[in-house]
Every structure is written in structure tokens, then in C-alpha cells.
Amino acid sequence: MLTDMSTSRPGTTATTSDTAAPSRRNHDDAPDTAELFARLAELEDGPERDTVRDELVTAWLPMAHRIAGRFRDRGESVEDLRQVAALGLVKAIDRFDPSRGAFESYAVPTITGEVKRHFRDRMWALRVPRRVQELRNRVRLARRELTQNPGSPEPTVADIAAHTGLSEEDVNAGMEALESFSTLSLDAELSSGDDGYSLADTLGAADTSYDVVVDREAAKEGLRRLPERERAILYMRFFEDMTQSRIADRLGISQMHVSRLISRSCARVREEVLGSRRPGADPR
Numbered sequence: 328m329l330t331d332m333s334t335s336r337p338g339t340t341a342t343t344s345d346t347a348a349p350s351r352r353n354h355d356d357a358p359d360t361a362e363l364f365a366r367l368a369e370l371e372d373g374p375e376r377d378t379v380r381d382e383l384v385t386a387w388l389p390m391a392h393r394i395a396g397r398f399r400d401r402g403e404s405v406e407d408l409r410q411v412a413a414l415g416l417v418k419a420i421d422r423f424d425p426s427r428g429a430f431e432s433y434a435v436p437t438i439t440g441e442v443k444r445h446f447r448d449r450m451w452a453l454r455v456p457r458r459v460q461e462l463r464n465r466v467r468l469a470r471r472e473l474t475q476n477p478g479s480p481e482p483t484v485a486d487i488a489a490h491t492g493l494s495e496e497d498v499n500a501g502m503e504a505l506e507s508f509s510t511l512s513l514d515a516e517l518s519s520g521d522d523g524y525s526l527a528d529t530l531g532a533a534d535t536s537y538d539v540v541v542d543r544e545a546a547k548e549g550l551r552r553l554p555e556r557e558r559a560i561l562y563m564r565f566f567e568d569m570t571q572s573r574i575a576d577r578l579g580i581s582q583m584h585v586s587r588l589i590s591r592s593c594a595r596v597r598e599e600v601l602g603s604r605r606p607g608a609d610p611r
Contacts, residue, residue: 357431358386364425383420384413387434391416394438401446408442415441459504465491466501542600549596557592564589 363383370376395412399405415438423433447460469490473482484502488495513527550558556578563569563577571589575582 357390360386360430361425364423364430367420368425380420384417387416387420387430388413390431390434391438394435395442397439398442398446403446408445411442411445412438415439459500462493462497462501463504464501465493466498467505545600546596549599552599553592553595557588560585560588561592 360383363379363386367376367379367383370379391412392409395405395408398408416434418441419430419434419437422437423430427433447457466487469487470482473479473486473490482490484495484498487493487498487502491498493501513530514525516525550561553561560574560578563574564571569577571582571585575585578585
């Protein structure tokens with residue numbers, strides 16, 4: 328005798344044999360637990376309610392595992408996904424109101440949302456805004472849809488934008504996020520050959536020449552204000568690498584006087600750069 332189609336669960340088909348039900352229960356993850364939920368709703372907190380709740384979790388756990396399986400191969404182990412899905416199942420059981428309809432219609436989105444939140448909040452190596460995460464998902468799905476036919480070329484940014492209705496700027500943000508889900512260790516080998524190198528080997532080091540450039544630019548104004556003879560002495564000493572004795576011979580003054588002029592000029596420029604013209608400061 329045919330069963331009443333109006334009482335069948337979504338996704339099930341009517342059967343012509345009562346003996347088919349036990350076989351279906353062995354493989355289906357939507358068990359008949361209406362009586363258990365009715366009991367759970369009537370019980371107060373305590374050991375008996377906990378026992379009924381555990382029975383419901385056990386009965387519906389295969390469905391939670393099936394939902395977790397939809398998210399495999401996304402960088403998280405199946406066991407961890409199953410634990411997250413089980414947590415979502417427990418939340419669904421605790422919040423479910425039997426008067427609102429079938430449990431699975433409430434549990435499926437609840438468990439799915441819990442798994443998605445796990446990926447959104449726990450799996451990213453860097454904290455990425457939720458909007459960018461959603462762009463990543465839309466771009467990922469669009470690329471899959473546009474390349475599902477054999478021989479389909481890799482879609483361009485414009486193709487994905489037209490397919491999703493996003494701007495090309497948003498598509499680029501989503502594509503960048505596709506490559507940002509996990510980080511790469513600085514010790515990771517980037518070459519498998521004998522001359523292999525790590526990611527750290529590709530990073531630049533601090534260039535000390537930058538400090539020289541900054542100091543030189545800062546000293547320019549102070550050098551311009553020096554008397555012409557002092558500027559000439561500093562140029563011969565620091566740019567032509569002349570000794571103080573040679574400078575003294577060229578200018579017809581003593582080496583000691585050259586030394587004093589160099590020290591005084593350097594001190595003056597230094598104080599102007601630092602903005603600390605202190606009276607009586609040591610010129611050295």
C-alpha cells in the first residue's frame with residue numbers, strides 16, 4: 328500500500344513495501360525522533376533530560392557527519408569538521424521547537440552555518456574582513472562554474488565579474504583572498520634542486536645606505552650656511568679624502584688650525600640638524 332506523500336520527509340520517496348523502512352533507516356541520516364523531541368520538550372533539566380538529549384545526538388550524528396563531509400578538501404581535517412558539525416547539532420537540538428516542523432529543516436542550516444563560521448573565524452591564518460571572505464567564496468564558485476565544462480579556458484577577471492555581477496575591483500580582492508587562506512613558513516623550501524632556497528632567502532635586508540642618504544639631506548642646509556673656506560675644507564677632507572696636513576699645505580695654514588675648523592664646522596652642522604644650538608656645547 329502506498330504511503331501518504333504529504334507525510335513523507337523532504338528528499339524521501341514513497342515506498343510500496345513496509346519492509347523497506349528498516350533498510351532505509353540503516354542508510355538514511357534523518358531518523359524518526361519525533362517522540363524523543365516531544366519528551367525532551369516536556370522534561371526539566373536533569374539526568375533524564377540529558378539521557379534523551381544524548382539519544383537524539385546519537386540518532387542525528389550521521390547527518391551532521393554528512394554535512395561536514397561537504398566541506399572536505401578545504402584545508403581542514405574531516406575529524407575536526409565532524410566535531411564542529413556535532414557542536415552545531417547539539418545547538419540545533421537544544422534550540423529546536425517541535426511545534427515548528429521537521430527537525431532536519433532546522434538542523435541542516437544550523438549545522439551548516441556552524442561549519443561555515445568555523446572556516447570564517449578559525450581557519451584563516453590572517454584576520455580577513457567578512458566581506459572579503461564572502462567575495463572569495465563568490466569568486467571561487469564562479470571559477471568552478473565557468474570551468475566545469477571540459478576544455479573551458481581559465482576565466483578572466485572580466486568573465487568572473489560578468490558572471491557574478493561584481494565589480495572587477497571586488498573580483499580582484501576575492502582572487503587575492505583565494506591565495507591568502509593560509510600562510511607559508513619562512514623556512515619553506517621554494518626549490519627542490521641542490522641549490523634550493525627558502526622564502527626567508529628572498530626577503531630583503533635593511534639597507535644602511537638609506538641612513539646615509541637621510542643624514543646627507545639633513546646636513547645640506549647647514550653646509551650651505553658655512554663660510555666658503557670651511558665648506559672647502561670639509562669637501563677636501565670628506566669627499567677628496569685628503570689628510571689634514573695636505574689641506575693645511577694647500578691653504579697655507581697649520582694642520583692644527585685645519586683640525587679646529589673641521590671640528591667646529593661639523594659641530595655647527597650637527598647642532599643645526601638636531602635643532603639644539605646649545606651655548607657652550609662641546610664641538611667634538
